[in-house]
Amino acid sequence: MSSADLEVDARGLRCPIPVIRLGAAMKDLPTGSLVRLLATDPAARSDVAAFCRLRGHELVETVDEPEHTAYLVRRGG
Amino acid sequence: MTAVTEAPGPPGVGGVRALLDGASGPILPAAREVLLAALDAGWADPRRLYAEGRQARRLLDDAREAVASGLGVRPPEVSFLPGGPVALSAAVEGIRYASRRRGMRTVAAAVEHSAVLVPARAVAAAADDATLLDEVPVDAVGRVRLDSWKQALAVPGTVVAALQSANGEVGTRQPVDAAWEACGAAGIPLVVDAQAGLGRDPVPEAYDVVVGDARSWGGPPGVGVLAVPERTRWRRPGAGSEAEFGRTDAEPVVPLVLAAAEAWLATATERPDESRGARELVDVVRSAASEVPDTVVVGDPVDRLPHVVTFSCLFVDGEALVHELDRRGFAVASGSACTASTLEPSHVLAAMGVLTHGNVRVTLPLAGSLPGRGAERADGVHAFCAALGDAVAAVRSQLGTDRL
Numbered sequence: 001m002s003s004a005d006l007e008v009d010a011r012g013l014r015c016p017i018p019v020i021r022l023g024a025a026m027k028d029l030p031t032g033s034l035v036r037l038l039a040t041d042p043a044a045r046s047d048v049a050a051f052c053r054l055r056g057h058e059l060v061e062t063v064d065e066p067e068h069t070a071y072l073v074r075r076g077g
Numbered sequence: 078m079t080a081v082t083e084a085p086g087p088p089g090v091g092g093v094r095a096l097l098d099g100a101s102g103p104i105l106p107a108a109r110e111v112l113l114a115a116l117d118a119g120w121a122d123p124r125r126l127y128a129e130g131r132q133a134r135r136l137l138d139d140a141r142e143a144v145a146s147g148l149g150v151r152p153p154e155v156s157f158l159p160g161g162p163v164a165l166s167a168a169v170e171g172i173r174y175a176s177r178r179r180g181m182r183t184v185a186a187a188v189e190h191s192a193v194l195v196p197a198r199a200v201a202a203a204a205d206d207a208t209l210l211d212e213v214p215v216d217a218v219g220r221v222r223l224d225s226w227k228q229a230l231a232v233p234g235t236v237v238a239a240l241q242s243a244n245g246e247v248g249t250r251q252p253v254d255a256a257w258e259a260c261g262a263a264g265i266p267l268v269v270d271a272q273a274g275l276g277r278d279p280v281p282e283a284y285d286v287v288v289g290d291a292r293s294w295g296g297p298p299g300v301g302v303l304a305v306p307e308r309t310r311w312r313r314p315g316a317g318s319e320a321e322f323g324r325t326d327a328e329p330v331v332p333l334v335l336a337a338a339e340a341w342l343a344t345a346t347e348r349p350d351e352s353r354g355a356r357e358l359v360d361v362v363r364s365a366a367s368e369v370p371d372t373v374v375v376g377d378p379v380d381r382l383p384h385v386v387t388f389s390c391l392f393v394d395g396e397a398l399v400h401e402l403d404r405r406g407f408a409v410a411s412g413s414a415c416t417a418s419t420l421e422p423s424h425v426l427a428a429m430g431v432l433t434h435g436n437v438r439v440t441l442p443l444a445g446s447l448p449g450r451g452a453e454r455a456d457g458v459h460a461f462c463a464a465l466g467d468a469v470a471a472v473r474s475q476l477g478t479d480r481l
Contacts, residue, residue: 015414016434020392023481043414043422043433050432054371054391
């Protein structure tokens with residue numbers, strides 16, 4: 001798994017909170033920063049990708065772990 | 078018991094009340110009148126031999142003839158079942174059962190109604206073979222990928238395919254003609270689910286079995302239509318039944334069927350105007366929603382149902398937005414997980430890979446079903462468009478996401 005500048009733990013939280021936490025964490029980071037979101041909410045799978053498209057971020061990888069899913073996002077310009 | 082009143086719901090803060098969730102009604106006035114009259118004239122069991130029973134039989138036969146004629150099939154090919162989803166499950170199950178010696182594999186678009194997907198998953202689970210259901214992927218507007226569809230049909234053991242004429246959540250029409258042609262080439266019957274489109278879009282012609290629900294054309298709830306042309310191999314599993322040409326064991330509720338047929342006839346002549354009017358209003362909603370910051374309007378903008386539009390707002394809680402709009406006088410649906418008892422987002426939005434939270438679904442009711450007809454519908458849409466931006470901003474402000 002690639003390393004991240006910041007990790008957001010949204011496990012156990014339901015939509016739209018995981019994406020809100022991700023958006024809040026990315027707000028003040030410089031372009032190119034990597035943030036990893038950990039989430040258990042099934043809605044996060046489509047919502048993280050849609051969030052990235054809307055805001056011009058890059059969804060670098062999605063890794064399914066036994067108990068959660070890890071999304072690695074690079075901040076766009 | 079809670080008293081039944083005629084009040085449509087609380088008016089919103091500006092005195093507005095606009096019904097923008099017409100997926101299940103309201104029933105057309107002409108159909109309502111027939112329903113009430115039929116409770117007196119058509120109450121009897123149509124299998125009885127005395128005068129009242131014979132009258133109920135005559136009325137039921139007339140209703141069947143009207144619906145069959147509208148669908149372009151013969152009356153004995155039409156059965157009335159207790160609701161569209163029930164009819165849809167029966168449609169797929171009957172083909173699967175008739176072909177059981179060749180296999181039991183189902184092909185369905187990933188956005189099909191749960192009445193197709195859930196029973197097919199149960200078949201796969203019971204056989205401990207996940208390949209017995211192929212959920213064919215869709216593109217970003219929700220249209221089935223025809224190349225994947227054809228590949229899925231080619232897998233040995235496939236005996237039935239199911240596809241909607243159009244999706245009732247996002248409005249996108251499916252390439253039913255091409256899908257049916259591919260089914261024909263593969264020798265696999267196609268069930269077309271027209272529950273969202275009948276009464277709004279042209280009647281499908283390319284199918285082996287077609288299913289509808291009277292609610293989509295202004296009829297009452299509780300009337301599903303299952304049309305099985307004689308050429309199609311279809312057989313109901315389980316004990317034999319005489320009800321509805323052997324296609325169900327539930328006798329139809331005659332007054333409901335009469336009201337459904339009346340709604341079909343009452344709307345037939347108005348249908349082109351109705352669809353044109355709805356299409357223009359949905360364009361207005363699409364345009365207004367796309368002006369709201371961080372909001373995506375989903376589904377095909379052009380090749381779609383006339384009356385359905387869905388959009389999702391980033392950083393918004395779908396449940397909170399539905400309540401905020403309701404408070405302002407607008408009744409809308411949502412496909413967000415927090416508005417569903419399952420806590421899963423809409424499988425349609427998920428299959429399309431679009432934003433599932435902050436989702437709003439507008440389904441325009443038939444103009445004729447509102448007391449103020451087309452003008453009332455248009456006024457409601459324009460008021461909704463004017464209020465939408467503020468409503469979204471209010472929810473974002475409550476969530477503290479307005480500056481994200």
